[in-house]
Amino acid sequence: MITLTIDGREVQVKEGRTILEAARQQGIPIPTLCYHEALAPFAACRMCLVELENRKNGALAPACAYPCEEGLIVQTDSEKVRRSRRMTIELLLASAAHVPLIRAMADDLGVEAPRYSTEPDRCILCGLCVRACDEIVGVHAISLVNRGSEKQVSPPFHIASNACIECGTCVLICPTGAITLADITGKNGGTVHTWPSPFDATDCQVCGSFYQPALLEKDVAR
Amino acid sequence: MSDAKLGIFICDCGGAISSVLDTACLETRARGLPNVAFAQRLNYSCLPDGAETITAACADHGLDRVVVAGCTARLMSRHLQRSLPVAGDLVELADIREGCAWVHGDQPAQATAKALDVIAMAAARAGLGQARQPVSGEVAPAALVIGGGVAGMTAALTLANAGQPVVLVERAAALGGALTKAQRRNGWGGRIEQVSRHPNIAVALNSQVSDVSGTVGRYTVSLGDKQFDVGAIIVATGEPLAAQPGAGILAHLLDLRQDQQGYFPEVRYRLRPEGYAERGIYVCGAAHHPTDPREAEIEAISAAFKALRHLRAGQVVNQAPVARVDPALCTGCANCVEPCPFDAIAMLQRAEAVDLAQIDPLLCTGCGNCVVVCPVKAISQPIDSDAQVLAQIEAAVRTADSRSADRRVRSTNGAGSEPVRILVFGCEWSGHAAAELAGANKLSYPVETRLIRLRCSARFDPLHILWALYNGADGVFLGACAPGDCHYIDGNRYAQERIATLSKLLAANGFDPRRLRLAWITPDDPRDFVRQVSGFTELVAKL
Numbered sequence: 031m032i033t034l035t036i037d038g039r040e041v042q043v044k045e046g047r048t049i050l051e052a053a054r055q056q057g058i059p060i061p062t063l064c065y066h067e068a069l070a071p072f073a074a075c076r077m078c079l080v081e082l083e084n085r086k087n088g089a090l091a092p093a094c095a096y097p098c099e100e101g102l103i104v105q106t107d108s109e110k111v112r113r114s115r116r117m118t119i120e121l122l123l124a125s126a127a128h129v130p131l132i133r134a135m136a137d138d139l140g141v142e143a144p145r146y147s148t149e150p151d152r153c154i155l156c157g158l159c160v161r162a163c164d165e166i167v168g169v170h171a172i173s174l175v176n177r178g179s180e181k182q183v184s185p186p187f188h189i190a191s192n193a194c195i196e197c198g199t200c201v202l203i204c205p206t207g208a209i210t211l212a213d214i215t216g217k218n219g220g221t222v223h224t225w226p227s228p229f230d231a232t233d234c235q236v237c238g239s240f241y242q243p244a245l246l247e248k249d250v251a252r
Numbered sequence: 253m254s255d256a257k258l259g260i261f262i263c264d265c266g267g268a269i270s271s272v273l274d275t276a277c278l279e280t281r282a283r284g285l286p287n288v289a290f291a292q293r294l295n296y297s298c299l300p301d302g303a304e305t306i307t308a309a310c311a312d313h314g315l316d317r318v319v320v321a322g323c324t325a326r327l328m329s330r331h332l333q334r335s336l337p338v339a340g341d342l343v344e345l346a347d348i349r350e351g352c353a354w355v356h357g358d359q360p361a362q363a364t365a366k367a368l369d370v371i372a373m374a375a376a377r378a379g380l381g382q383a384r385q386p387v388s389g390e391v392a393p394a395a396l397v398i399g400g401g402v403a404g405m406t407a408a409l410t411l412a413n414a415g416q417p418v419v420l421v422e423r424a425a426a427l428g429g430a431l432t433k434a435q436r437r438n439g440w441g442g443r444i445e446q447v448s449r450h451p452n453i454a455v456a457l458n459s460q461v462s463d464v465s466g467t468v469g470r471y472t473v474s475l476g477d478k479q480f481d482v483g484a485i486i487v488a489t490g491e492p493l494a495a496q497p498g499a500g501i502l503a504h505l506l507d508l509r510q511d512q513q514g515y516f517p518e519v520r521y522r523l524r525p526e527g528y529a530e531r532g533i534y535v536c537g538a539a540h541h542p543t544d545p546r547e548a549e550i551e552a553i554s555a556a557f558k559a560l561r562h563l564r565a566g567q568v569v570n571q572a573p574v575a576r577v578d579p580a581l582c583t584g585c586a587n588c589v590e591p592c593p594f595d596a597i598a599m600l601q602r603a604e605a606v607d608l609a610q611i612d613p614l615l616c617t618g619c620g621n622c623v624v625v626c627p628v629k630a631i632s633q634p635i636d637s638d639a640q641v642l643a644q645i646e647a648a649v650r651t652a653d654s655r656s657a658d659r660r661v662r663s664t665n666g667a668g669s670e671p672v673r674i675l676v677f678g679c680e681w682s683g684h685a686a687a688e689l690a691g692a693n694k695l696s697y698p699v700e701t702r703l704i705r706l707r708c709s710a711r712f713d714p715l716h717i718l719w720a721l722y723n724g725a726d727g728v729f730l731g732a733c734a735p736g737d738c739h740y741i742d743g744n745r746y747a748q749e750r751i752a753t754l755s756k757l758l759a760a761n762g763f764d765p766r767r768l769r770l771a772w773i774t775p776d777d778p779r780d781f782v783r784q785v786s787g788f789t790e791l792v793a794k795l
Binding site: 043044046047051054055057059066067068069162165166167168169194195196197198199201202203207209210211 | 266267295296298299300301304324326327328330331521522523524525526681685688689692693737739774775776
């Protein structure tokens with residue numbers, strides 16, 4: 031067993047437990063976005079950052095992934111932590127202010143209007159859908175593609191993925207309602223669920239016998 | 253009843269559940285359910301401490317199956333199955349968060365009564381649960397490539413270079429297919445040389461596949477009077493297929509779907525990967541759609557690598573809950589053959605006995621259609637067995653307790669009418685998925701509903717529906733995939749026919765057929781689900 035202190039409360043946990051797990055068992059609330067109990071920790075959203083008071087000059091660490099250590103003193107709601115969370119939620123507000131969950135979290139942290147704004151986008155890149163598709167469903171039909179501001183969730187090459195089984199687990203786990211089955215990538219118009227549809231074919235106007243896609247007919251005739 | 257020893261674990265979920273439901277009451281009442289040897293409230297079953305507590309309880313009380321009353325099965329069951337010490341199929345989730353606390357938050361008493369029903373239903377199901385046995389088969393270490401054009405030659409070379417023995421069958425007297433003379437001069441001709449000389453490739457010219465038998469993993473191919481076994485078949489017959497006399501026969505032999513032009517579109521499973529065995533049949537090149545040589549080449553390489561992965565795996569495993577035929581009961585009526593969406597059932601002719609239905613365990617995906625059509629109930633399934641579904645229905649409609657809670661609340665609210673009980677059968681890909689999504693979005697729907705999840709709407713059994721209505725359900729709502737969306741090809745069409753027939757029967761026997769409704773549900777539109785279920789409940793309440 032390991033003994034640590036969370037918000038002044040002495041807590042005993044088994045080795046290997048994360049700070050978030052220890053806090054949850056004690057009923058100490060830590061806000062999360064990209065965390066799900068059924069998935070491996072991802073530490074992407076930075077909402078669960080807590081202050082490690084006696085380590086690394088009081089560094090902030092993601093509670094969902096940081097393992098408990100003997101003698102660790104954790105603050106889950108210090109001014110430093112709140113400042114960091116306010117910044118995180120403000121950046122999320124820039125694109126996802128119309129999402130009720132993000133709005134509610136911002137209200138909790140006292141953030142009203144963000145100083146930044148970008149194109150509205152429900153997706154907050156928490157990666158829950160991508161990880162659920164991989165770890166729960168086992169098909170890995172979608173992934174996080176590109177870097178930085180170009181990052182997005184997408185099936186390979188932004189086209190309908192043959193691996194997708196249309197189970198809707200991504201829709202269910204998405205905390206912001208960003209996914210519908212018909213269109214996962216939005217901007218690029220790619221879908222995860224259209225079937226490769228039989229194309230219309232027609233007699234070739236040149237040789238008269240071979241079948242060709244109707245789409246190409248005009249080009250050939252020309 | 254069974255001698256199962258059940259443990260029930262009820263999550264508070266850090267207040268997400270216990271702030272609405274009386275979990276202490278649920279814990280006490282759960283102890284009184286049949287076969288329950290142990291019941292306990294936990295803060296979180298999903299966290300490692302919770303899993304350890306459950307594991308310890310299993311050891312201490314000799315529990316052989318577990319019900320976790322918590323959140324949605326779709327997200328949590330796999331995680332729990334991995335972390336608990338009983339077989340995956342013997343872990344049941346009772347969804348009291350998305351199914352009760354989050355959707356009936358304004359009616360805590362009725363929500364708690366519903367939660368007790370939900371737990372009783374899961375317990376009844378778990379008590380009769382069986383662990384499915386995965387089925388496996390060997391993969392024959394050779395491949396057949398049909399067609400000696402660019403696609404066929406490329407696929408054969410890719411496999412042969414990877415060390416797999418390949419038989420390349422070509423109908424014409426020479427390799428090359430639709431390549432023009434110019435194309436042969438400009439580089440493609442070299443490929444014909446390579447294929448003819450490759451030690452791993454046996455080329456059969458002037459030949460056609462006359463028969464394919466066997467099953468997934470080991471197909472026996474007849475080439476005239478020669479026979480050999482292969483594990484993978486690549487179809488690269490080129491275009492135009494509609495004009496080729498052999499294409500239809502080939503499609504029939506390999507059970508490929510042909511579109512109206514005679515092309516073979518992709519065969520795709522929309523099932524979880526463990527739900528079926530890889531068939532080992534691939535289509536590439538112009539047999540699939542019109543291509544130029546370069547594109548055919550790329551497709552062939554892709555198909556060859558898919559085949560290679562299948563061949564190198566050495567075995568195929570099917571973890572679907574495979575249906576089984578009881579030979580003592582089967583009357584040989586062959587009703588089950590046609591409805592099987594994956595052609596897994598064949599009739600075995602026996603001397604001095606009636607025919608016997610045989611289910612290929614590697615092809616069965618466990619949709620349950622055959623279980624429903626069998627007139628003598630000779631076919632059974634380890635998951636969603638008749639016994640399980642009937643027990644769930646009984647638990648849902650017979651719990652007098654939650655009805656009296658309904659009544660109490662209604663009388664205090666001044667609503668005079670008798671409470672109704674609605675059974676909602678949901679296909680896990682549509683109706684049930686939408687219900688879970690409604691829960692996750694906290695969209696309220698009538699508290700009178702009790703949800704039963706089935707693998708496919710093909711499993712909506714008229715007998716179950718009758719059983720529910722005769723035992724006190726006031727209405728039965730069936731949520732199925734919209735036409736064309738069925739994951740088991742056309743299970744919803746069968747459901748539609750069955751419900752239509754049953755409605756007529758109900759009317760003839762004094763039941764109002766409006767008590768039964770089949771609805772097409774979109775899995776990602778929870779609002780539509782709520783609208784439809786609410787409308788149905790209102791209607792039934794008025795009858």
